[in-house]
Amino acid sequence: MVINTVLSMMAYDYPPDKLGVYLSDDGGSDLIFYALLEAAHFSKEWLPFCRKFKVEPRSPEAYFRTAATNPPSHDSFMTKEWLMIKKLYEDMKIRIETTTKFGSVSNNLRQQHKGFCEWDLVSSRRDHQTILQILIDGRDPEALDVQGQALPTLVYLAREKRPQYHHNFKAGALNALIRVSSKISDGPVILNVDCDMYSNNSESIRDALCFFLDQEKGHEIAYVQYPQNFDNITQNEIYGNSLRVLMEVEHPGFDGNGGPCYIGTGCFHRRETLCGKKYSKEFKAEWRSENNRNSEESSSALEESCKSLATCAFEQNTEWGKEMGLKYGCAVEDIITGLSIQCRGWKSVYFIPERKAFLGVAPTTLMQNLIQHKRWSEGQFQIFLSKYCPLVYGHKRIPLKLQLSYVPYNLWAPNSLAMLYYVVVPSLCLLKGKALFPQISSPWVLPFPCVVLANRAYSLWEFLSCGGTLQGWWNEQRIWMFKRTTSYLFGFLSTVLELLGLSKATFTVTEKVVDEDVSQRYEQEVMEFGTKSPMFNIIATLAMLNLLSCIGAIKRVIVDNKTLDLLALQMLLSGLLVCLNLPVYKGLFFRKDSGSMPPSVTLFSIIFALLASSIAMY
Structure with missing residues (x-):
């Protein structure tokens, strides 16, 4: 599931030298690292195939599932390539699943990459050093696919975790990614997706940039939020997982009231607004951003220099989690982060493309569904009772109608009474x-x-x-x-x-x-x-x-x-x-x-x- 999400992101219809894909593995698993390493090798075949035949969707699992058992063409040349790519994917899938069932990476596989040595120093998933590995360096002239085209940068990160430090859940993981990516690639736009939300539309980046680069209103836009859709919804939705009214009626209404909330996945952010920048009418985006990387710096040296950015102590006595990055102290860090960005003067956009941008995995049991909504309702109610209550924090900062748009969700929990x-x-x-x-x-x-x-x-x-x-x-x-x-x-x-x-x-x-x-x-x-x-x-x-x-x-x-x-x-x-x-x-x-x-x-x-x-x- 994870590597299909990664491969679909790497295969976007966008110049690969301007694209960096970062995987945050907060479980710190060498099995995930091994799977990502397999995906890096497979991408050399998969990305050219997607470009040549304009494949949609670009998650291999989803593509071959929709294409069933036969290639969707009478072209013998495409049929030959299709069968070859499918075999490569199935072979990779078997290797990953076999290793996963075995429960550990064999010594033979460990010799494939120096990164496996990092796990020799890991005490447990809750007590380990920063593990940072650049699997594909997009600036390396040798990082090419089978057709000689450049590959996107691909990075694995398991931030440092120590029992004596609070790791701040998903918000802490994303903030570590923001800092590390600023040193490695420093893209001016950041897309974040959950590991189970693969890209279903290869043009989503271009669509989002149409809003950011709009000559009249683009400079006001902080983030572009796409709906959350799922590909495992049954016809009659036994658990009501599609959230279709929420995504297709309520959130567009949110958009009309001043900008949608940030829902934590499928969202394109301006890096600087996510890092705390306030809006001003004189603001102009510098799309040719200069990052701090030395052009002659090797991948290994860069890995070592970036590890400090993902340590537990880095955020101590800083504004990270307060005025910079995603907010801490709330179970729905995405909502509170989006609200704070809007209160700094920025606007947001909700965009529903004709072809769904992202598809994920909805809960398939009642208990999963109830646990998920327990977390959402708890976090929303925490916001209402905190200083970030939209009616208080948003007073004179955002329109009243936008403040009121947040409130029904904030009051999900007391609605139980x-x-x-x-x-x-x-x-x-x-x-x-x-x-x-x-x-x-x-x-x-x-x-x-x-x-x-x-x-x-x-x-x-x-x-x-x-x-x-x-x-x-x-x-x-x-x-x-x-x-x-x-x-x-x-x-x-x-x-x-x-x-x-x-x-x-x-x-x-x-x-x-x-x-x-x-x-x-x-x-x-x-x-x-x-x-x-x-x-x-x-x-x-x-x-x-x-x-x-x-x-x-x-x-x-x-x-x-x-x-x-x-x-x-x-x-x-x-x-x-x-x-x-x-x-x-x-x-x-x-x-x-x-x-x-x-x-x-x-x-x-x-x-x-x-x-x-x-x-x-x-």
Whole structure:
């Protein structure tokens, strides 16, 4: 996955001598280094092939997957080259996967490159020196592909980590990359992408530069943000992963209000704005930037001189993480960094090209999805409660409408309290026979169904207009309920506990590699549970509570049909929640595969739902 992202970046339709690709391996793995070394060798064949036949996409895995088993041409010359490149790729893939399964790089492979010696000094992934290796030096006249064309610079970096220093998660890794790249290539524009987001459009750099180089407004633009898209989305999006309304409706609205937020991947930045430069009307970009590299300096000497830029102590008593680079102290460093850039006077652009610029890997299990959104909601709420609250930090710095654009996302976490009320309280009152809404025969009941129907009708139209399906919209409603009652609730509690000094900030990486049977269930759009988790305990308990309240209400109506007039809206709400939770009931009682709810979760949910129902009734 990582090397396909790297190869797709190296293969951009852009002069290779002006292109540098840097891989930040925060796990410090010699297996990743070996895979990158294999990619460097393969790029000598892959890049000319992409140029000659205008290949799209330029991730080998994605390209050969879309091209299936046969070359997409009747040209015998292309067929011959296509088959040769595919064999080279498959051979490389087998070597990498074999080495990965073995768990370590063999001595024979270690002799291929001096960089493997660095791992002799590594104590652990959390305690090691800076490992910096220039695998391809774009300024080296011998760094050529098989057609004699220059290759892009390719650099591996595992910044120094020591137990006594806080490494500041992804923001710290990106700041180390910014400093190291300033010495090696010093490109005036920086693109950052996550390791699972390969380039799907070879002209993305040129598209972004059209904004930066615009004669009228280009000097105001700090960054160009592309949407986050995924290539493993199923037809009906069982986990609502596409975020299609967010990316295709809300973020363009953000753009219209003064500039989109920075979402952490698929974003082209001006280097100087990312490093803290304030906007001024007199600003003029110096595109012919001079870096600090001596033209006669060897790659080995350059590696040694740059290692100090990625040490733990380098940032001590500096502005890095405060006024320079990405901001520290927040789980969503991207959002807070983009906001601070806009507050320094810069503008941003959101661009949706006809051909998607980047495609990534969406979570393929419910737990992955919930963990990801827990981190996002927690970070967003931290921003709202900090000095970087858009309404405070952005006051008189950015337009009010742009300040307000940030706020709904900042309040994802406390929104969980409202959702919990609607999921729990009406159900408990229904068991007791207490009405929360006007009688169905009363004219005062009309606003409730009118507002609900109008809101959901608009939501459905919005989703369908973005290319979704009716079933996909229904799945998204379910996932929003799950996220608001678990991810956002845990994000809210974590933020409050951290403010009280009772817990410390953590950064949980969303796992993207899954077993084959899990992938198969995902493709079949069967919801994945399978693990013990407090989040699943909550989901299952709420599902059982609504099922019990629905059964209790039906029983009450059978005994006394006059109660239907009084409790109709509550019964409708409870019935809708039961319908949304159908996959949960299947996981609790009917499924026998490894993706079903664990027995302990089933037992827990039944006990607590019965206990809550008994308290409500008696």
